Amino acid sequence: xxxxxxxxxxxxxxxxxxxxxxxxxxxxxxxxxxxxxxxxxxxxxxxxxxxxxxxxxxxxxxxxxxxxxxxxxxxxxxxxxxxxxxxxxxxxxxxxxxxxxxxxxxxxxxxxxxxxxxxxxxxxxxxxxxxxxxxxxxxxxxxxxxxxxxxxxxxxxxxxxxxxxxxxxxxxxxxxxxxxxxxxxxxxxxxxxxxxxxxxxxxxxxxxxxxxxxxxxxxxxxxxxxxxxxxxxxxxxxxxxxxxxxxxxxxxxxxxxxxxxxxxxxxxxxxxxxxxxxxxxxxxxxxxxxxxxxxxxxxxxxxxxxxxxxxxxxxxxxxxxxxxxxxxxxxxxxxxxxxxxxxxxxxxxxxxxxxxxxxxxxxxxxxxxxxx
Amino acid sequence: xxxxxxxxxxxxxxxxxxxxxxxxxxxxxxxxxxxxxxxxxxxxxxxxxxxxxxxxxxxxxxxxxxxxxxxxxxxxxxxxxxxxxxxxxxxxxxxxxxxxxxxxxxxxxxxxxxxxxxxxxxxxxxxxxxxxxxxxxxxxxxxxxxxxxxxxxxxxxxxxxxxxxxxxxxxxxxxxxxxxxxxxxxxxxxxxxxxxxxxxxxxxxxxxxxxxxxxxxxxxxxxxxxxxxxxxxxxxxxxxxxxxxxxxxxxxxxxxxxxxxxxxxxxxxxxxxxxxxxxxxxxxxxxxxxxxxxxxxxxxxxxxxxxxxxxxxxxxxxxxxxxxxxxxxxxxxxxxxxxxxxxxxxxxxxxxxxxxxxxxxxxxxxxxxxxx
Numbered sequence: 086x087x088x089x090x091x092x093x094x095x096x097x098x099x100x101x102x103x104x105x106x107x108x109x110x111x112x113x114x115x116x117x118x119x120x121x122x123x124x125x126x127x128x129x130x131x132x133x134x135x136x137x138x139x140x141x142x143x144x145x146x147x148x149x150x151x152x153x154x155x156x157x158x159x160x161x162x163x164x165x166x167x168x169x170x171x172x173x174x175x176x177x178x179x180x181x182x183x184x185x186x187x188x189x190x191x192x193x194x195x196x197x198x199x200x201x202x203x204x205x206x207x208x209x210x211x212x213x214x215x216x217x218x219x220x221x222x223x224x225x226x227x228x229x230x231x232x233x234x235x236x237x238x239x240x241x242x243x244x245x246x247x248x249x250x251x252x253x254x255x256x257x258x259x260x261x262x263x264x265x266x267x268x269x270x271x272x273x274x275x276x277x278x279x280x281x282x283x284x285x286x287x288x289x290x291x292x293x294x295x296x297x298x299x300x301x302x303x304x305x306x307x308x309x310x311x312x313x314x315x316x317x318x319x320x321x322x323x324x325x326x327x328x329x330x331x332x333x334x335x336x337x338x339x340x341x342x343x344x345x346x347x348x349x350x351x352x353x354x355x356x357x358x359x360x361x362x363x364x365x366x367x368x369x370x371x372x373x374x375x376x377x378x379x380x381x382x383x384x385x386x387x388x389x390x391x392x393x394x395x396x397x398x399x400x401x402x403x404x405x406x407x408x409x410x411x412x413x414x415x416x417x418x419x420x421x422x423x424x425x426x427x428x429x430x431x432x433x434x435x436x437x438x439x440x441x442x443x444x445x446x447x448x449x450x451x452x453x454x455x456x457x
Numbered sequence: 458x459x460x461x462x463x464x465x466x467x468x469x470x471x472x473x474x475x476x477x478x479x480x481x482x483x484x485x486x487x488x489x490x491x492x493x494x495x496x497x498x499x500x501x502x503x504x505x506x507x508x509x510x511x512x513x514x515x516x517x518x519x520x521x522x523x524x525x526x527x528x529x530x531x532x533x534x535x536x537x538x539x540x541x542x543x544x545x546x547x548x549x550x551x552x553x554x555x556x557x558x559x560x561x562x563x564x565x566x567x568x569x570x571x572x573x574x575x576x577x578x579x580x581x582x583x584x585x586x587x588x589x590x591x592x593x594x595x596x597x598x599x600x601x602x603x604x605x606x607x608x609x610x611x612x613x614x615x616x617x618x619x620x621x622x623x624x625x626x627x628x629x630x631x632x633x634x635x636x637x638x639x640x641x642x643x644x645x646x647x648x649x650x651x652x653x654x655x656x657x658x659x660x661x662x663x664x665x666x667x668x669x670x671x672x673x674x675x676x677x678x679x680x681x682x683x684x685x686x687x688x689x690x691x692x693x694x695x696x697x698x699x700x701x702x703x704x705x706x707x708x709x710x711x712x713x714x715x716x717x718x719x720x721x722x723x724x725x726x727x728x729x730x731x732x733x734x735x736x737x738x739x740x741x742x743x744x745x746x747x748x749x750x751x752x753x754x755x756x757x758x759x760x761x762x763x764x765x766x767x768x769x770x771x772x773x774x775x776x777x778x779x780x781x782x783x784x785x786x787x788x789x790x791x792x793x794x795x796x797x798x799x800x801x802x803x804x805x806x807x808x809x810x811x812x813x814x815x816x817x818x819x820x821x822x823x824x825x826x827x828x829x
Contacts, residue, residue: 126782126784127778127779128779128784128786130784130786131785131786131789132786155778155781155782156774156777156778160753163754164756170772170775172770384535398544399544400542402536403544405528406498406527407498409528410527412500412502413502413503413785413789414500416785417503417505
């Protein structure tokens with residue numbers, strides 16, 4: 086493990102594993118725990134970079150798989166990287182493409198060397214190795230790169246999971262070796278399916294290689310919530326405390342609270358933006374399905390406790406009208422609100438951790454939702 | 458004709474009919490010549506009110522037909538009008554619904570009393586009379602209301618055109634009589650098809666009733682450009698110079714230049730926003746179809762001469778990528794650019810009219826496009 090870590094611990098809860106910290110990157114530092122809005126195709130869907138900054142986003146996620154296919158990392162390289170291409174000057178984390186390739190199922194073929202797959206856009210044959218995944222992410226110029234991993238389906242047998250986990254470790258080693266001295270951070274990804282002993286082995290192997298941060302992959306893949314929480318209980322503490330801990334692709338507001346409670350520093354998920362486009366809004370007292378007729382004449386904001394652009398300026402009735410009319414502005418305003426909700430929730434958690442009252446706050450968080 | 462007019466003439470070209478003026482409304486004044494972005498369903502598609510203000514929009518148009526059907530004028534009345542409902546505090550002009558009903562063709566039945574039609578959304582039976590059109594627009598609280606008119610198809614026989622024109626005059630009278638003292642302006646609409654003598658008769662009848670402004674309807678309905686320009690030559694001067702003159706539903710940048718040249722003060726059209734969503738961008742040197750492969754690696758802005766948010770921050774290559782990826786941000790950025798182009802074009806025309814060099818400028822405008 087290298088002596089250097091980009092992570093500075095600022096507050097450790099005396100009540101649980103929750104903690105506040107700071108991750109230093111090439112484009113500035115990120116206060117944790119943090120939620121990263123997903124910008125799959127070089128845009129967080131339906132919002133501008135200025136919207137993101139205003140709603141409190143500190144770092145966004147770009148998808149290597151998507152950008153590799155379209156418009157291509159070489160094109161983005163000519164722009165000086167993804168930041169300049171998409172007009173976002175704060176940190177960016179790029180995933181490695183492993184999860185998207187895993188989602189292609191029979192369209193992808195995994196070998197020791199890497200992953201062969203066909204583009205979901207034009208069917209062309211493509212190949213991503215650990216070395217290529219690093220090369221692409223270096224061309225994208227992300228602040229945090231992820232190793233290429235192999236995901237494990239749920240459910241999976243112990244043997245399947247063990248095989249995939251071992252391959253992930255070998256690929257992680259190759260990613261570390263392939264990395265140039267760009268100042269970009271590289272995070273390892275702990276796999277192991279739902280088997281704690283495999284998770285433990287995976288974590289140990291990655292720590293042996295040494296990464297700037299450690300992620301938990303292969304969770305929230307269809308397993309029951311209780312099992313995900315049990316896996317978090319069994320694995321978050323395996324990751325070194327002096328490095329950022331990232332729970333990939335998670336989740337609901339409740340998942341974020343449970344992750345932070347267990348010591349997770351970083352999260353990403355398409356849920357706030359995808360649900361926004363489907364008319365589902367997150368509020369401090371639960372979920373609002375904006376098309377419901379009860380909002381037809383509702384002059385109040387989506388959430389009385391929310392200070393986002395949408396809640397400051399528009400009523401539930403107007404948002405319902407826009408959504409019913411399939412107006413693009415509906416997607417814009419809903420996305421701004423949901424992302425603001427997620428980012429504010431994280432800011433609130435950072436605050437109560439700093440005040441060492443996270444556990445009480447967690448109780449209040451659930452109580453507010455039950456009042457509804 | 459009432460002695461009062463909301464129009465103040467600021468500059469009259471010595472070279473042609475082009476002029477600058479100011480229209481006073483309940484929500485402030487509008488500098489003319491002006492282009493009004495179309496906000497059909499209580500939103501200018503894909504842009505926020507703040508975007509509109511920044512790109513130079515002074516006044517927007519709302520569609521009475523659409524708002525009457527969804528969400529309904531009574532709902533909007535409970536919000537204190539369309540301005541508050543949609544979070545836009547500058548002037549709004551509402552059309553009367555006449556053109557949309559005309560577009561329904563066999564789904565609408567026109568009688569002396571008004572227009573019976575079926576909602577394009579749920580097929581329910583609806584009725585709009587001149588009195589109802591005023592009532593709806595008063596509920597919407599627009600700054601400028603339009604009389605309910607009957608449109609004339611192109612081509613139409615003299616008799617068809619004469620009949621529809623006479624009905625429009627009788628409806629205009631009823632609109633004027635139905636109007637309450639809200640301070641909202643009411644504009645008459647000159648019809649007459651492609652028959653100059655009917656246009657003349659229509660204008661005379663409307664002037665006799667007396668309106669706050671006068672519009673030319675039923676142009677840009679499929680007739681050749683030359684015929685539209687000939688009709689403008691034959692009719693703009695029929696409208697009283699001490700009132701605003703509005704050419705409805707027009708048009709291309711070239712149409713705006715030709716309209717201003719002939720003395721038109723106000724325009725509206727869906728073209729900048731609709732074309733934006735189709736990937737067609739207006740520039741000082743002509744049109745750009747952003748999906749074209751020649752823009753794949755193009756690091757320049759859409760228009761070197763443009764200062765809009767899109768051109769300040771994004772490249773043609775990025776806009777092409779967004780459009781090819783069907784990203785919502787493509788529609789946002791393209792709409793901002795095209796509306797900025799239209800509003801800037803009008804601002805430029807106001808400037809050169811004030812400097813009394815509109816005719817030279819018009820020559821340069823066409824020359825720049827030919828250079829392409």
